[in-house]
Amino acid sequence: MSAPHTTGTTHLAPPLFKHGAIDEFQESGRTVSFATSGRDDALAIYAAPSADPQASRVKAARLGEQHVYLASTQRPPLSERRVFIIDTSIIFAALQNLLKKARATNTEIPQSDDDMQVVIKLANDYINFCKECCMYASQNITRAEPLQLDAEHYRRLYTCFSLFGVLYLPEPGLENVPIGDELMEWLNTHFIEPSTQEGDELSSQERPWEDPTFWPYLIRTSLRGLSKASAFFLNVLSKHPSPHLQSLAQQLTPLLTDQPRLRQFSAERDFALASRRWKDKVKTLRIELDRVPESEREDDFENWWDHLSDIVGILEGRGDVIKKVCAELGADWKEVCAVWGVFVNTRLSREDLPEIVAQVLDELPPDPTDLEDMVHSSLFLGKPRQALSEAAQLDIWLAAHLADLMRAIELIDTEPDDSELSLRQYYVLEYAHYLHSDPALWRITVDYMYSCGQIGGEMADQVLMRVPLHLQPSRDAATSSEEAVLIRDGQLAGVLKAVIETCHEYQREEIRRMVCRITAQTFIQEGEFGLAVSYCTSAEDWPGLGRVIDLVLEKYIVQGPASFASLVANIAPSLHKVGMDAGTKLRAPAVFSHRLQFAVRFAEFHHRRAHGDGQGAALDLVTMFREEIAPRSWWAVVLCDAVELLQCNSAMLFTSNDACLLIQKLEEIHIRVAQGNGDDYLAVLSRVVKGGEKHALQQLQAVRLSLARYYARCGAIGVGGRPSGWHH
Known part of the structure; x- marks a missing residue:
């Protein structure tokens, strides 16, 4: 049976007992119990006898046939989500390699321009993957499997991660460069206003200023620095019946298109000089605007002078005008902050940004019901811990990878708290726990876990020991997997090979041995004694090897010397490798070595006897006694x-x-x-x-x-x- 999972509640279908019948259920001597799967953390929920002997009056026979409900504590990744996880895990691995190299050379990444360039490049890779997944999910196409998460979700990841890049990962040497232009570019990329459709509709009209959306559109393009669109519609005003507006629009156009930007200048002094000259031109325009007689400031539809005055006020950098205009346009705090850095304080730095943001948020607070908006505000305010907490609610993937980058650039503490985990380790392990819900992603899961110190390493060990190895061959030999065939030919292949390689990569020798023990047990159950011997030896599981030898000798007791000799002949190569070579590091202890030698020699004795080699058989027999085998x-x-x-x-x-x-x-x-x-x-x-x-x-x-x-x-x-x- 299945148990659909919802946040905080698991509904069993069909129910274990009817609504309101909990007392009757308990009086029957039963309780609800569950077991956790070590394979993927799934839950098996079922009715079980009560632990209280007084309350448990039901006999096992009365329980009869029972439903077992399978539920998952996580929603396993499917479809596009799995592709997204796999692709971004490659970036994560690259960052871990960089950190490993930095530790080996005792390098602090923020102090190395080369290393910071790599970090910035990897962060941009994350951003681009978010963008690509958003675009893919937006496509109206027929899909083999429905999307697990929609385009809107990936859009949120895209905006949050790209904002982190803008605020915290400037190019080396540009840390103190004013941030206004970058914020405006981010805003225009992710929160497009005004829409292209609005512009198309207005441009198709002969007298667009008569449309009530004209001036809001023109003010918005002016706020956003969309100079081409602004210039186009200012040029349209050359046909306006007011000669004053025609003249003012003509003067305003070059001010919007030619506003100095710091990135256009090689020297800050040149930028400052150009800005003063530009400001002087804005002042001149203000004087011209104020000279327009009160009686000529309106047309037949509205007061065009007020709207034009708002645009000039924006260029003048008047904060009160900007806040008023943004409120009228329905713009939020993000737009006010970006405009502030472009028009009010053109020298606004990353260091000073939180103070301005805090002031804006007092008047225009973020939406507490919108996790995306809350992540944005925390990043703007320079509160990385709070941003991670909100990002985890939006998507644990986002919190884990932001935390990983924050740790790399020393934005968050590296010291563990009372849980013995650092902040970065906590979020990465939470993400790894989510990945564990899909056993097929075990390789990625342990990569994340092993990057989280001792606690993460121990968690990864448990995952590795429970990876389904798929060692059993198909009942139909024609459909047996290539992996199973290769393993039975004595080659390391498939999942088993990957697990052992992972153990070597992370130097988990004890886990490698445990996996080999598990593998040996599987082959013992299937009667593949040669393979069982090999993996017992690789695991240095000498008692296990002894059990295999006993099972081989059991063949003699149960089936006779012919079957025994044939079996040992098939596994002889594996037996000969164990304990025979004094130089090998895996030499079996003497007690097991002797038992091995006996099994081999006894089988050879029967083989020779069966094939008429009496002299050789006699020699084998006497040797077994004389050498105390x-x-x-x-x-x-x-x-x-x-x-x-x-x-x-x-x-x-x-x-x-x-x-x-x-x-x-x-x-x-x-x-x-x-x-x-x-x-x-x-x-x-x-x-x-x-x-x-x-x-x-x-x-x-x-x-x-x-x-x-x-x-x-x-x-x-x-x-x-x-x-x-x-x-x-």
């Missing part, structure tokens, strides 16, 4: 398997010394069994012969008889087929 629990089995070789009439395969060794082992078994240690020596043979200790001893009596006869034959001919002093 065979475990005591298997002595009786090995001796029983020697009977066929002892009874061979065509050749004497053992020397008398060999026979004596076998007799010695047989006698030790009988003595130990008589002393009450039968389980240590006969347990395996009892299982092989499918009987108890008594049955096993009967089998050993057959071995004793065969050994006695063989030894007698050795004595009869003197050498047993070889000189009695011959040694292997």
Whole structure:
């Protein structure tokens, strides 16, 4: 079943109990319980017996069939959102590499022009991705999958991130340059006023000044510094019936189009001189404007003089006029602040901006219900912590990546708080937690987590250990994935390869071993013992390796020597690599090395015996005893398997010394069994012969008889087929 997720509330459908029946539900001895998935933090919600033994009167049988509701604490990224996340994660990784390099060279990024250029470039990359995603989401096209977030959402991200770039990431050397022009450019880019449609409608009219939107349009273009549009409509006024307005419009046009901008000058002194001259021309225009007789300041529609006076007041930099005009036009605080830096205080710096903004906000406060507007105001006011808090409510992606950049340019503290996390780490981990809702994004998730110190590293470790490895092959061999085929051919591939590479990248050796242990367990369950051996070895999981060997030997007990020998032949390359090379760093401890050697040698013994190589089989058998490879629990089995070789009439395969060794082992078994240690020596043979200790001893009596006869034959001919002093 599913549980649709809404903020603060999870509604179960169908419900666990009817509305108002909670008391009845509790009296039935049940409660609502849940379990969290380590794979993606999803919740499984279900009815469970109450923990209170007094209240729990329901029996397990009465619970019957139960619904399990799956709910997610996060809305997993889909469609365009996933593409956006993947693309921007590349920029994040590039910034982490820069920070890593800076730490290695003990460099403070804000003090390095080259490093700051890289940071600015990466911030612009973020901004451009927001813009591209906004444009993509705006397209009216047929999509294979519906958009998860609309164009308006990405537009908000675009405006917020670009404002951060304008305010906090100036080009090196331009930190103290007046900011007015940049703010106006940002405003005109993201909050277009007046609209192009308004201009088109007015320009199509023969007498546009008769339209009630004409003067608001012209004032807005003047406020926004849209000089081409302003000049066009001022030129239209040459046809106005008032000769005064015709003349004034002609004088106003060059003032709007030729206002000095600091970026146009190589020296600030030249800019100041040009600004004074321009201001003098504005004063002259004001004088001309005031000379217009009161009786001639209106046409048949409205008072054109008042509107023109407002435009001149804007050019004069009169704050009261600007606030009045903005209020009449319905402009908000952002527009007032941008206009302030262009007309009122042309030398307005980033450092002085918060003071001006605070004054404007007293009269025109931001909209508290509009998160975008709240982020803007916090950035304008120079309050990065507050901006991050509001950005997190808008989109945790925004808060995480702003915090990452703020930390890089030392805009926020690096010291952890009571939670043992810095501000940057907190928001990045919140974002990583959101990414974890999609298991397919595990690689990106751990990249963000590992950038957040010890706590983030431990969180990433847990994610890595739970990444679905997709090791099981398809039941239909024809549709088995290439990844599964490659892994079974002994190659590292697919998700498993990526996880292990990630462990190496972040130096998480213990996690790599744990993943190899998990992989080995999967292969054990599938009977892929060769692969299980390899991954146990890679994990240095020697007890696990011992379990694999026991399972391999179990094949002998359950299925007989032929199946056992065939199995070991298939996994022999993996077995030979473990513990055989004294120079390898992964050499198994002696106890496991001996068990390995026994499994291999015992299988070779049966392989040779089955293929008629009696001499080689005899050599294997004696070597297992002489070099103490065979475990005591298997002595009786090995001796029983020697009977066929002892009874061979065509050749004497053992020397008398060999026979004596076998007799010695047989006698030790009988003595130990008589002393009450039968389980240590006969347990395996009892299982092989499918009987108890008594049955096993009967089998050993057959071995004793065969050994006695063989030894007698050795004595009869003197050498047993070889000189009695011959040694292997």
